[in-house]
Amino acid sequence: MNFQGTNHSKLVQRRIFSPTFADKEFxxxxxxxxxxxxxxxxxxxxxxxxLSVALNVPSGPFVLWQKWHRNMGQLSPGVRWVWPGWCRISxxxxxxxxxxxxxxxxxxxxxxxxxxxxLSLTFRIGPDADAAANFAYKLGAHRFDELLAAETxxxxxxxxxxxxxxxxxxxxxxxxxxxxxxLNSKVNMYGVQIMNVKITDVKLPPDLQDRLEKxxxxxxxxxEQEKIHENRVRVLEDEATRSIETIRKSNARKIQEISADxxxxxxxxxxxxxxxxxxxRVEEIKAMTEADVALKKSLGCETVEKVKARQExxxxxxxxxxxCQTIKIEAEQKVAVDTKQSEAELAxxxxxxxxxxxxxxxxxxxxxxLKEKRRYELEWERLKVLETIAGNKSKKFITGKTGDxxxxxxxxxx
Numbered sequence: 001m002n003f004q005g006t007n008h009s010k011l012v013q014r015r016i017f018s019p020t021f022a023d024k025e026f027x028x029x030x031x032x033x034x035x036x037x038x039x040x041x042x043x044x045x046x047x048x049x050x051l052s053v054a055l056n057v058p059s060g061p062f063v064l065w066q067k068w069h070r071n072m073g074q075l076s077p078g079v080r081w082v083w084p085g086w087c088r089i090s091x092x093x094x095x096x097x098x099x100x101x102x103x104x105x106x107x108x109x110x111x112x113x114x115x116x117x118x119l120s121l122t123f124r125i126g127p128d129a130d131a132a133a134n135f136a137y138k139l140g141a142h143r144f145d146e147l148l149a150a151e152t153x154x155x156x157x158x159x160x161x162x163x164x165x166x167x168x169x170x171x172x173x174x175x176x177x178x179x180x181x182x183l184n185s186k187v188n189m190y191g192v193q194i195m196n197v198k199i200t201d202v203k204l205p206p207d208l209q210d211r212l213e214k215x216x217x218x219x220x221x222x223x224e225q226e227k228i229h230e231n232r233v234r235v236l237e238d239e240a241t242r243s244i245e246t247i248r249k250s251n252a253r254k255i256q257e258i259s260a261d262x263x264x265x266x267x268x269x270x271x272x273x274x275x276x277x278x279x280x281r282v283e284e285i286k287a288m289t290e291a292d293v294a295l296k297k298s299l300g301c302e303t304v305e306k307v308k309a310r311q312e313x314x315x316x317x318x319x320x321x322x323x324c325q326t327i328k329i330e331a332e333q334k335v336a337v338d339t340k341q342s343e344a345e346l347a348x349x350x351x352x353x354x355x356x357x358x359x360x361x362x363x364x365x366x367x368x369x370l371k372e373k374r375r376y377e378l379e380w381e382r383l384k385v386l387e388t389i390a391g392n393k394s395k396k397f398i399t400g401k402t403g404d405x406x407x408x409x410x411x412x413x414x
Contacts, residue, residue, distance in 0.1 A: 007031075009101045011145035013042040022058050022092050039098060041125065042141045047088035055083040062093040062125070062132035071137065074129035091136040097124045097195060102152035104160075113165035113208060117156050118201040121148075121183070123194045131191030139190040151186065155179050166212065168202050 010032070016025050022043050030038045043061070057063055059077035066072060067087050075089065103118045125135050135144070155178075160168060179197045187194065204212060 007101060008036045008103055008149075009099075010036045010038050011041050011098075011100070011141045011148070012038045013044065013141040014040045015044050015046065016092075017046050018056075019045045019058055019063070019089055019092060020056050023060055026061070026094050026096065037101075039100070040141075041094050041098060041144075042136065043092040045089050045092065048083065048085050050085045052083040052085075053081070055080040055089075057089075058092075061095055062091075062129055063089060064091040064093070064129070064133055064136060066090045071133060073133065091132075093125050093132045093136060095124070095126060097122050100148060102149060102156075104153050104156040107157045107160040109160055109163060109165045109168060111164045113204065115160060115165065115168055115205075116201075116203040117160060117168075117199060118203075119152055119156060119179075119197070120200045121152070121179075121194060121197040123187075123192055125192055127193070133191075134189075135191035139187075139192075144187070144190070144192065147187070148183075151183060152179070155182065165204060165208065168204070 014025060016022065022045075025043055026040055028040065032038060056079050057075050057077045063075040063077070064071065064073065065075040065087060071090070100121050100123065101118070102121070103116065105116050106114045107117055108114055125132055139147075163170075180194055183194045183197065203209065
């Protein structure tokens with residue numbers, strides 16, 4: 001089978017001269033001219049014509065033997081003496097885990113781009129002699145190789161054709177899981193266990209691969225830039241958060257300081273108020289004490305003044321009484337003198353009255369002529385009196401009936 005010079009694995013069955021060469025032959029992986037590497041998984045040793053004096057059975061692989069071409073199962077390891085020609089070792093099957101490479105070339109994608117896909121799987125035959133016998137008699141190395149080549153080729157091409165070229169590299173994991181379950185469902189019945197399946201490489205055309213690499217590099221760079229940007233944004237957010245937290249702590253500390261100052265001021269204010277109230281109470285008590293003292297002193301002074309006034313009044317009353325008696329005596333004496341004098345003056349007055357009557361009778365005739373003159377003189381005298389009162393700096397106010405009488409005299413009704 002030609003795979004265009006790629007290293008495609010090929011499972012083969014080989015003949016060997018002696019069972020003792022089994023381990024060496026299993027390790028001998030050869031490369032053919034077409035580039036495929038042959039991996040021996042089944043060995044068939046040469047059978048003796050009549051008998052073999054000693055047969056050395058190795059302990060590594062599964063060793064199946066026949067008697068008269070009938071399967072007798074597994075032959076236990078060790079030396080068999082005088083091994084007859086009708087008994088032979090039919091198959092020696094490796095117990096090792098085999099790595100099988102199955103590249104697929106020129107697989108078209110959904111957008112008709114030819115890609116190369118390298119697939120690698122690992123398997124083993126077993127786990128017991130019955131499974132090995134089942135593999136040897138029902139499948140064999142050659143048909144197993146053809147089965148693996150066909151199944152892997154078909155699966156790879158079907159999977160690649162289901163996607164576009166830009167998603168080929170994303171198929172590795174999902175393809176491996178699906179391919180593993182598919183192959184195991186087909187080969188487990190023959191005593192083969194597929195251990196692992198994976199796509200090792202996907203190759204696009206060089207120009208497309210270069211473009212995709214550049215696109216991937218650009219996307220990677222964009223992703224890195226986005227991460228750098230996100231990191232910067234996160235750093236800025238962290239710095240902003242720290243700044244805000246610092247401001248909040250500073251504000252909280254200032255609020256605490258202000259609250260402490262306010263509480264201290266309130267305490268000082270209350271202390272000052274209490275001090276002021278204490279001083280006010282002291283001053284009030286002092287003022288009340290002084291007021292009581294002053295009141296008592298005033299009451300004492302009042303009593304003293306009353307006593308003094310009473311004494312002075314009594315003394316004045318006595319003095320006035322004496323003075324009145326003196327004045328009374330003097331008045332009585334003066335009355336007597338004045339009586340005498342009045343009698344004399346009465347006589348004179350009667351004489352004058354007679355003269356005045358005579359003159360009045362004379363004036364009665366000219367009364368109308370002198371009436372205006374006397375009124376003018378009277379008014380002039382009244383104005384002089386008013387001027388004198390008005391010019392007096394020490395003004396005195398006279399009220400009551402006396403004041404009314406004086407006003408009537410000073411300002412007569414016309």
